[in-house]
Amino acid sequence: MPREARAAGADAPDRPGSTAEPLPASDPVRVRIPLIGVDARLMRLELDETGKLEPPPPNLPALAGWYARGTPPGSAGTAVLTGHLDTPAGPAVFYRLGALTRGAGIEVERADGSTALFTVDAVEEYAKDRFPDEEVYGGSGGPELRLITCGGDWSGDTGYRANTVVYATLTGVT
Structure with a gap:
């Protein structure tokens, strides 16, 4: 069932937890998602004046970003990466994010x-x-990752009406 159709207060997605020890803090520089063909550089992102995470610039659709004042990916806590679904020029870095399934790397x-x-x-x-x-944005305290992009239906007045969120946990390091 789509998450937005669940009743308020419904259980959070089933997350088994990390099977790897948290890593020391280190800035992320690239994200790869082989299943959907993503191989993108990462830029540092900040919050805007309303407290919302600013996305990467729309003129750089192949670039993703991470919340630089938050947890670095792999460290204990919830790290956040975001990227555009598309731009007026066409598909962007996270265009196929919604096609990911449980178990993908x-x-x-x-x-x-x-x-x-x-x-x-x-x-x-x-x-x-x-x-x-x-x-x-919350988490178990273990090393977790969220990937966020736009989703749902498009409205010419308001843009995309939803967000796609991928929940992932650290399971290894190389």
Whole structure:
């Protein structure tokens, strides 16, 4: 059942938890998702004046970003990566994010030379007006990753009406 169709207060996606020890902090520099053909550089992102995470610039559709004041991917806590679904020029970095399934792999290359390996636990779609901040940005305290992009129907007046969120946990390091 699509997440937005669940009753308020429904259980969070089933996340089994990390099977790897958290890594020391190190900035992420690249994300790879072999199943959907993503191999993208990462830029640092900040919050805007309203407290929302700014996306990467729309004129750089192949670039993804990470919340630089948050948890680096692989460290204990919830790390957040975001990227565009599309731009006026066509599909962007996270165009196929909604096609991921439980068990898919995500690789995050880090500035320290390590690569954090994540496994997808769930893929959910949330209506923008019912986006569950605590569920998405909160976590178990273990090393978790969220990938976020636009989703749902498009409205010429308001843009996309939903967000696609991928939940993943750290399962290895190389």
